[in-house]
Amino acid sequence: MIEQKTYHETVLEAAKEVFETMIFMEIEPSQETPFFQDADLLMGSITFKGDLEGCMVISMTWPCARIIARNMLALEPEADITDEETCDAIGEVSNMVMGSIKSRLQDTYSSIEVSIPSVITGKNLTGPNIEGAERICVPVSIDEDQSAVFSLLYRMRKG
């Protein structure tokens, strides 16, 4: 059994690894959860099953998502980027962060199987709800002036 605090650290470390090596942006934990109400959002999510089951979600605004996608693609800050490219990039961020979480949990849960990532967009997105799951939220600042929230829902396999 892993403590909630450890999951929090695991998500943060995984996100830092991915952002620093693949996106070339700095991530820091943020004290405040960003106020996303009524903003147009993107939510990248990826589910997992096995000894531990649940879902990892990353939420952010469109301007933040476009900055991340441009960085991933090594584009200039003003370069055109389509919504499709932006969603694809955020899906891949979810995939890589979840992959990194999984490898960090491997000693405790060796049989985690991860889905294909999906991205939804809209206002006031609530994300998935998994019965009986614990939920941790990790708000972060990205390159100081952007913000995003990573959420991890998890529960032990029944029986």
Next chain:
Amino acid sequence: MAKTLMIVDDSATMRKIIMRTVRMSGLEFDSTEEAGNGAEALEKLKAGPVDIVLCDINMPEMSGTEMVKQARQLPNCKETKIIMVSTESSQDLINSVMADGANGYITKPFTPEKFQEKLSPFMS
């Protein structure tokens, strides 16, 4: 000798990142093509083999692990080097895909140095 490369990943963003990382690693290819899943990659391999395939695992339609198995049945892919590039890092999975015929394994996130290390043995 000229080398040809195929990048297989369901994310167009990731295919571009891989392409850029290959370039940053200093490795040079004569031609590069892309595929969005295992099935598409197999079709392209049947049409004309390539020297090196960089292949994701977690993809819709056909996964990378299945693609490796089927590619090894193709007569014109016997010499093709297939290197997996995946967020999956469990040793069991790595062992099993290597046993199925993969020639190498790179985990995401990755660096140009990693590409250099894993690909250069197949470049001569």
